[in-house]
Amino acid sequence: MNDQPAVISPPMPRRTMLAAALAAVVVPLSGCGGSAGEAASVAPRESVTLPASGRPSASSEGLTPEPPAQDLPAPDEAIPKDPKRLADALTRTTGRLRDAIDDWRRTGDPAKGEAPEPVVLLSLYEQRVYRHLARNPTVASRTYGKLPKDMAARARDNVTAIRDLLSLAHPVSGPIKIKVESPEPADALLADFRRAERRFGVEWEVLAAVMLVETKFGRVRSPSYVGAKGPMQFMPGTWKAYGMGGDIDDTGDALLAAANYLRASGAPGDYRRALYAYNHSQAYVDAVLLHARQMKRDIRNYYAYYTWQVYVITTKGERRLTGP
Numbered sequence: 001m002n003d004q005p006a007v008i009s010p011p012m013p014r015r016t017m018l019a020a021a022l023a024a025v026v027v028p029l030s031g032c033g034g035s036a037g038e039a040a041s042v043a044p045r046e047s048v049t050l051p052a053s054g055r056p057s058a059s060s061e062g063l064t065p066e067p068p069a070q071d072l073p074a075p076d077e078a079i080p081k082d083p084k085r086l087a088d089a090l091t092r093t094t095g096r097l098r099d100a101i102d103d104w105r106r107t108g109d110p111a112k113g114e115a116p117e118p119v120v121l122l123s124l125y126e127q128r129v130y131r132h133l134a135r136n137p138t139v140a141s142r143t144y145g146k147l148p149k150d151m152a153a154r155a156r157d158n159v160t161a162i163r164d165l166l167s168l169a170h171p172v173s174g175p176i177k178i179k180v181e182s183p184e185p186a187d188a189l190l191a192d193f194r195r196a197e198r199r200f201g202v203e204w205e206v207l208a209a210v211m212l213v214e215t216k217f218g219r220v221r222s223p224s225y226v227g228a229k230g231p232m233q234f235m236p237g238t239w240k241a242y243g244m245g246g247d248i249d250d251t252g253d254a255l256l257a258a259a260n261y262l263r264a265s266g267a268p269g270d271y272r273r274a275l276y277a278y279n280h281s282q283a284y285v286d287a288v289l290l291h292a293r294q295m296k297r298d299i300r301n302y303y304a305y306y307t308w309q310v311y312v313i314t315t316k317g318e319r320r321l322t323g324p
Contacts, residue, residue, distance in 0.1 A: 013152070013309045014099070021317075045174060049183075050054045058206035060190075063221070071119065071297040072118055072121040072122065073093065073121055073122065073124075073125040073251055074121075075121070075124060075323065077125055077321075079128060079130075079132050081139075083139055083142035083143040084146050084148055085134075085144075086129070086139070086314070087142060087146035087147045088144050088146075089128050089129070089144050090126065090143070090147065090151070090155065091147060091148065091151060093122055093125050093129070094120075094154075097119065097122040097123055097126055097304060098300050100116070100118040100119045100122055101119055101300045101303045101304065102300070103116075103118075104116050104119055104303070105202070105303070108184040109187075110185060110186055110187040110190075110303065111185050111191075112185050113180065113185060114185075114192070115186065115201040115303070115306065115307045117305075117324075118306050119303070119307055120323065121324060122163050123124050123304050123308060124307070124308075124309060124323055124324065126304065127308045130150035130155065130158045130159050130162055131162055131311075133155070133159045133164040133316075134159045134162040134166060134180075135159075135163075135166070137163075140155075140159050143155070144156055147310040148205060148234060152163050152201070154301075155296075157290040157293060157294055158290070158291075158294065160287075160290055161286070161287035161288075161290040161291055162287075164283035164284070164286050164287040164290075165213065165283065165284070165287050166313075167280060167283050168283055168284065169313050171313045172312070172313070172314050173314065173315040174181075177222070178220065178222050178310075178312065179220070179221040180219050180221065180222075180310060180321055180322050180323060181218070181219065182218040182219070183194075183216070183218045183222040183253055183306070184217075184218060186302075186303055186306045189208075189217060189251065190204070190208075190302070191208050192251055192252045192255050193205075193207050193208050193251070193255060195255075195256070196255040196256050196258070196259035197259065198241055198258065199259065200256070200259035200260055200262070200263040201263060201267075201268050201291065202259040202262045202263055202267045202268055202274075203256075203268060205293075205295040205296050205302070206267070206271060206275075206288065206289075206290040206292045207226065207255055207258060207259060208270065208291075208292070208302060208305070209264075209287075209288045209289070209295065210232065210256070210258060210278065210288055210292075210294060211231060211258075212291055212305050212308070213287060213288055213291070214232055214233045214282070214302045215231050215232070215233065216256075216308060216309070216310050216322070217305075217306055218231040218251055219309075219310050219322050221249075226301040229248050229249065230249045230250075231249070231251050231254045231255075232255065232257065232258045233256060234254065236246055236248075238261065239257065241259040242257045242260045242264065243257045244256065244257065244260065246278050258278075261277075261278065262275070262277075262278060263276040265277035265278065272285055272289070275288050291305065292297055307310060308324040309321070309322045309323035310323075
């Protein structure tokens with residue numbers, strides 16, 4: 001991640017598929033893994049056939065009256081065009097999202113089940129705002145100046161990461177099938193990330209950022225077009241060398257293998273070299289590290305990223321594959 005759509009790019013060493021949205025577009029690259037993005041709800045293990053036309057995003061169309069404070073944004077809530085109003089909407093949404101995540105962690109159970117509706121809808125709107133800014137650099141630059149300092153830094157990191165991943169995307173023009181499913185519970189994944197960190201010394205935030213970019217935390221389950229498989233998108237040969245006899249489709253096994261590979265490639269001493277070995281793209285490396293930095297700054301950013309949805313980029317625009 002992370003920010004990805006069904007997009008195909010040139011073969012590289014070992015994985016493939018990159019969610020450029022985060023980023024969140026399904027962007028097949030290659031090397032070890034892939035990516036995913038935002039979307040409308042899709043049943044677990046369901047195969048989605050993407051029509052050649054696709055569905056353009058409505059995120060940048062028009063303005064709507066400000067909803068009452070208690071209301072949640074609709075899945076296709078309009079995004080303001082004016083930078084000041086956009087900054088106000090992002091500030092308000094981010095504050096509400098953080099409160100919703102705190103409530104989820106305090107009164108819900110992130111180790112079981114799905115994220116609550118407020119977290120899902122607020123996170124989706126925030127993700128859509130970031131994607132809109134990533135596609136409109138001039139608007140983004142004007143919007144940063146109208147945000148509080150800490151929020152501007154967060155927005156800049158996320159928008160830059162999404163833009164980096166989108167730069168790797170090659171929009172699809174014909175029908176394709178992408179298998180998607182619900183991710184494992186947020187805290188169950190967090191426990192797996194931390195177990196891999198303890199064993200191999202690779203920071204859990206970096207592993208989480210890779211999984212975000214590759215498959216949106218396991219939502220994308222289709223093999224890449226060059227044959228990379230599983231939630232961390234390993235090529236069979238790489239898996240044989242670093243999978244330690246595990247199951248390539250098992251999340252816990254895949255995270256241990258990813259940490260094993262990154263450690264062998266230079267992490268934690270040189271994350272840039274290790275991530276470049278994982279996927280031969282500097283844009284990919286930059287995006288992963290930007291998302292990891294945000295999770296290190298505030299663990300609530302992990303829970304927000306966890307609810308980012310999968311997008312497919314087509315020649316007719318973006319289409320969301322998962323989410324409400």
